[in-house]
Amino acid sequence: MSFFNELKRRNVFKVGVAYAVASWVLLQIVDLVLENIHAPDWIMQVFMLALAVGFPIAIIIAWAFEVTPDGIKLERNVDRSHSIASQTGQHLNRGIIMILAVAVVFLLTESFRDDAFTEPEITTSSSEESSPPDDEQSNVSIAVLPFRDMSAAQDQAYFGEGIAEELLNALVNVNGLDVASRTSAFSLMDENLDIPAIAAKLGVAHILEGSIRTSGRKVRVTAQLIEVSKDIHLWSESYDGSLDDIFKIQDEITSKIIEALRVQLIDAEPVSFAQRLTGNAEAYQLYLQGRHLWRQRNTAALREAIRLFNLAVELDPQFHQAWSNLAVAYLNLGDYDSSFKSEEGFELGLEAAEKALAIEPQSTEAMIIMADYKQLHCDLTGSADLFEKAIALNRDDPTAHHWYAILLESAGRPKQALEQIQAAYRIDPLISAVIRTEASIHQQLGDFSRASQLNTVARKLGFNENYLLDDETWTALLSGDLQKASVLIEQSPFNSEPTQIERHRLFLNAIGNRDGQQKFEQYLGEPDASDVYHTIDNIGLLAVLGSAYVFQYQSDLSCPLAADIVWMAPFKEQRGTPEFFEMMKRGGYVDYWRKYGWPDDCASLDQSLAECP
Secondary structure (H helix, E strand, O other), X not given: OOHHHHHHHOOHHHHHHHHHHHHHHHHHHHHHHHHHOOXXXXXXXXXXXXXXXXXXXXXXXXXXXXXXXXXXXXXXXXXXXXXXXXXXXXXXXXXXXXXXXXXXHHHHOHHHHHHHOOOOOOOOOOOOOOOOOHHHHOOOEEEEOOOEEOXXXXXXXXXXXXXXXXXHHHHOOOOOOEEOOHHHHHHHHHHOOOHHHHHXXXXXXXXXXXXXXXXXXXXXXXXXXXXXXXOEEEEEEEEEEEHHHHHHHHHHHHHXXXXXXXXXXXXXXXXXXXXXXXXXHHHHHHHHHHHHHHOOOOHHHHHHHHHHHHHHHHHOOOOHHHHHHHHHHHHHHHHHOOOOOHHHHHHHHHHHHXXXXXXXXOOHHHHHHHHHHHHHOOOHHHHHHHHHHHHHHOOOOHHHHHHHHHHHHHOOOHHHHHHHHHHHHHHOOOOHHHHHHHHHHHHHOOOHHHHHHHHHHHHHOOOOOOOOOOHHHHHHHHOOOHHHHHHHHHHOOOOOOHHHHHHHHHHHHHOOOHHHHHHHHHHHOOOOOOOHHHHHHHHHXXXXXXXXXXXXXXXXXXXXXXXXXXXXXHHHHHHOOHHHHHHHHHOOHHHHHHHHOOOOOHHHOOOOOOOOO
């Protein structure tokens, strides 16, 4: 008898089929129960692993053993003339048919059985359906949490984040609905807080949470809206479809939320995702993956994000948000990858931003990227024009306020910068970089105590300083605490390279030492025009020393750069010179001042050249 026929005789194939079908049905039941009781993801993974390990064991048992009238025996001990393997096979056939019937019923009733495991939707009487009074309306607030990844492979976190972010973007446009920022809401997911604690921290009355599960091109999205004070579900629903349906699913979820909260829209219908983003589901997935990686802020993640954004715009060249995110990724890469020159990032970022604006002239994302590019290329007036336009179009974009504050700070207008950075903070109080910039502005205003407090808060929120000297070190230097500054410089992670160690040694030796200052100036030599951030760092160190070498150091640069530290006390004497005014004129600052207003400390400039009010 052939090996194949022997497998059939011993019912090995039938046992394998029965085991596989029964395992599938069991996994569906377990998955349904675990999802609705919000069990940890690892429990499902353990079930899958156990069933996978059990399969070869079942096959081995089917081969080695046989069921007899006297019980289970080793197959080699059974007399073939008395074998009842054929009868066992018939029993297995009936068992397989029964299990398949259960599986068919399970599939046919899939959309109905979800309702049995979710809390019923709360309905209101006709009198309750009218709009609530203004005092209640002002309390209609919501936070959108990243949707949990319930996929078997646990590789769809980016998809859950992306869906939540796009739902949030749609809800922001709802009249009367106060929406917690993405950064604030997403930052709490790693703190293992329960729903009431998250709502309290974000100051919202409602939480939207959910889960996603994909299998091939199929996707299931489950969402539920929770009224925190009453601990009830206002609405809960599951959606099944393909990846091509994802925009329609997102639109439907948005509509259901608005209906549940009884909030009136500015327009008749909510914004359509398909119109705002892309009609290409694959490009959309690449975009979401790129966004997920971009947030990780490291060299490998940023390079992969750039690759994914490029693939997305290849699939849909009209996908303007993919173009604008590509621009941001190029600009960021120079901050994290020392082998990637910042000037190259500016050029590639500018090209991507221009394409985004060509597709969507009202894209505020692309506008602020263009504004940043213009600032770093000495078109301060053009940069300010774009920031003003972007803020007018979308006052709820914290990045526009944040980056505009940086421009105002460098232009010597810290009071106006403080207004912009505080506007960014009000929109999203958990962006560590915003808090760090506010610390820098307080340095310029001379409030070093407040600057130190804010630096501490920014670090607790996860801010990672990418400049050679962090803000705490600058605060110590500018406040005259040289001992603390020396310790911080020694502890800096950027102080590990021999060139940096020597630079910092010479700088510390130059403080209050004319000969040491000359040695430090000689060591710096000429700036690297392709490394903007390193150049700004060196300008800051020279400004702390009150060194006129700042002017010579930048003399060959087509676009001289002004670190905000030139507006602080150590450099005040140099600000009154014609050389300083000429440097600022070449940098585009004088034209900016003439249009938008002169610096707060205009009196420190050369009064024969400045036009102080």
